[in-house]
Every structure is written in structure tokens, then in C-alpha cells.
Amino acid sequence: MSAEERSLRSLAVVRVSGADAESFLQGQLTSDLGQLDSQTQLAACTTPQGRVIAVLRLCRREDGIYVLLPAALGASLVERLRKFVLRSKVAIDLLDAWSVTGVDAGTGHSSDSRQRSGSGSVVFCYPDGRIAIARTGASCTLDAVADEAWQRADIAAGLPQIFSATSGHFVPQMLNLDLLDAVSFTKGCYTGQEIIARTQHLGRIKRRTLRYAIRADEAPAPLTPLHLEATKVGEVLIGARVEGGTEILAVISLEARDRPLRTATGHTAVPLPLPYAV
Numbered sequence: 001m002s003a004e005e006r007s008l009r010s011l012a013v014v015r016v017s018g019a020d021a022e023s024f025l026q027g028q029l030t031s032d033l034g035q036l037d038s039q040t041q042l043a044a045c046t047t048p049q050g051r052v053i054a055v056l057r058l059c060r061r062e063d064g065i066y067v068l069l070p071a072a073l074g075a076s077l078v079e080r081l082r083k084f085v086l087r088s089k090v091a092i093d094l095l096d097a098w099s100v101t102g103v104d105a106g107t108g109h110s111s112d113s114r115q116r117s118g119s120g121s122v123v124f125c126y127p128d129g130r131i132a133i134a135r136t137g138a139s140c141t142l143d144a145v146a147d148e149a150w151q152r153a154d155i156a157a158g159l160p161q162i163f164s165a166t167s168g169h170f171v172p173q174m175l176n177l178d179l180l181d182a183v184s185f186t187k188g189c190y191t192g193q194e195i196i197a198r199t200q201h202l203g204r205i206k207r208r209t210l211r212y213a214i215r216a217d218e219a220p221a222p223l224t225p226l227h228l229e230a231t232k233v234g235e236v237l238i239g240a241r242v243e244g245g246t247e248i249l250a251v252i253s254l255e256a257r258d259r260p261l262r263t264a265t266g267h268t269a270v271p272l273p274l275p276y277a278v
Contacts, residue, residue, distance in 0.1 A: 005101035005133065006146035012071035013095045013122070013134040014078055017064030020088040025065060028081060028191055029056065030172055032184035036060050040125045042182035044172050045077060050195030051168045052175060053080065055161055055182070057124045057132075064091075066122045068100070068132055072164050084191075098134050102150050105129030127180075128157045128275070152240040155247045158274040160209050161238050165222040172196055173205045174251050175237070179276055208278050209237060210252045212261065212269035219246035226250055226261040226269055233261065247272065 016025055026033045031043035041058045054077050057068040069077060078094045085092070105128050121135035130153060154161055160175035172183050178200065185197055199205060214220070219239025226234045234252035248269065252261070257278075261269040 012074040014067040032187040046192035050192040215245040
């Protein structure tokens with residue numbers, strides 16, 4: 001993507017507001033909302049069994065906590081969170097009248113990003129320098145190229161994403177979320193916390209998200225199996241086209257790491273590095 005803003009129709013924004021917004025989310029998400037300041041924070045919403053329903057990027061403003069997530073999961077996340085409100089003073093709204101645009105790495109954490117943020121907009125910063133800007137007013141343009149470029153950048157940065165097909169399949173550690181400061185092991189109880197903490201402390205992390213290149217015209221779909229010889233060792237998480245083929249993030253058994261894998265169509269998935277240690 002260029003430094004210009006481009007429409008990202010694949011992303012949506014949810015606002016959680018009210019006097020109890022922080023305490024409510026503290027009991028629902030994996031990260032520590034007490035550490036959420038003007039910077040963006042990564043988090044996950046999980047089932048009671050510790051499986052990730054959605055990966056979220058959070059930003060605090062005076063009028064509430066804003067949540068960036070895939071548009072396909074926006075309505076279901078709002079519906080799920082509302083079930084737990086009970087007597088809390090919280091309002092949870094899908095901002096379907098808002099649009100999201102993306103700006104490539106290089107301008108993300110500069111004064112330019114602050115200038116783009118106004119009273120009717122929220123800036124979500126990414127660790128590789130990209131920013132996503134959510135603002136009032138629906139986008140009237142479709143830009144599938146920009147959406148795929150954004151996902152391609154997520155893959156290069158090792159940032160996992162959950163969509164409808166993969167929602168509820170993986171614990172946070174399988175998605176490297178503990179390595180991306182998206183999980184707090186000290187903040188106390190939240191939905192799924194017991195199983196996530198047990199997985200961490202008992203050393204039962206046997207699968208991780210790894211990056212691969214495939215010489216194929218189309219990336220394999222989420223949950224497509226990957227094999228080492230005749231044994232299934234993992235599943236595709238997300239994929240995008242790149243020059244010369246495709247790249248994917250896949251949840252793989254650590255016993256098969258650094259080994260070329262095979263797809264069901266006979267293509268070879270070649271290991272690529274991630275920008276952080278796994």
C-alpha cells in the first residue's frame with residue numbers, strides 16, 4: 001500500500017462505552033485494560049474453553065474504548081458481549097456508519113498519524129508502522145486490492161487474524177498472542193482465563209503460528225490441512241497473494257517447524273521467518 005489512505009472494507013469498529021466499560025472488558029478480554037493508554041493494545045475475546053473468538057485491536061478515547069476487528073465478526077461479537085452486560089453500565093455498539101482506511105508503514109507513529117486523528121476519528125497503530133483510521137462516514141469505495149495488501153502485511157508481521165471459519169478453533173498461545181503482548185497472566189479472571197493460564201504454566205504449548213511461502217496462484221483457505229510426509233501437522237490460518245505466489249500464516253505442530261510442508265493440492269509450503277522469536 002502507498003502512504004495514502006485506502007479503504008479497508010474488511011475491517012469494522014465496535015465502541016464500548018459507559019461508566020463500567022473498562023471493568024466490563026477486563027472480565028471479557030485477554031489483555032490488561034488497566035494498561036491501555038493512548039497506544040493501541042492487542043487482545044482476544046475467548047470462549048469459556050479458552051478458544052479465540054476474535055482478535056481485537058483496542059484504543060481508548062474519552063467517550064469509550066474502540067475495538068477494531070474483521071467486519072465479518074462485528075455483529076456476532078457485539079451480540080456475544082451484550083449477553084454478559086447484566087447490571088453493568090455499558091453500551092456496546094457496532095459503528096456501521098463508520099469506515100476504516102489504512103496507511104502503510106513509514107507514517108504510522110509519526111506526527112502525521114496524530115494529525116489524521118480528529119474528534120470523529122480513531123487511530124489504531126500497528127507494530128510495523130501501519131495505521132488504521134476509523135472515522136464517521138461510510139466509505140463509498142471498494143478496494144479489494146487494499147484489503148489483500150493489508151492482510152499481506154499482517155502475514156509479514158506475524159499478526160494472526162481470526163475470521164468466521166476459524167473462530168473458536170485455537171487458544172491464544174497457538175496464535176502467538178502471548179508473544180504479542182495480547183495476553184495478561186497477572187490481571188485476574190476473565191472468560192477462558194483458567195484454561196489459557198493452565199496451558200501457559202504447564203508448558204502445553206505444542207502448536208504455534210508460523211509463516212510460509214507457497215508457489216500457487218491462490219492461497220489455501222483457512223483450516224486447509226498441511227502435511228509433513230503423510231501426517232497432518234497443522235492448518236492454514238490466513239493467506240494472501242504475493243509476487244511469485246502466496247504467503248500464509250498457519251498453526252503448526254512445533255515438531256514440524258522449519259520443515260517444508262505440503263498442501264492437499266500438492267504444493268510445497270516453505271518456511272519463512274517471523275519478525276519476533278517463537
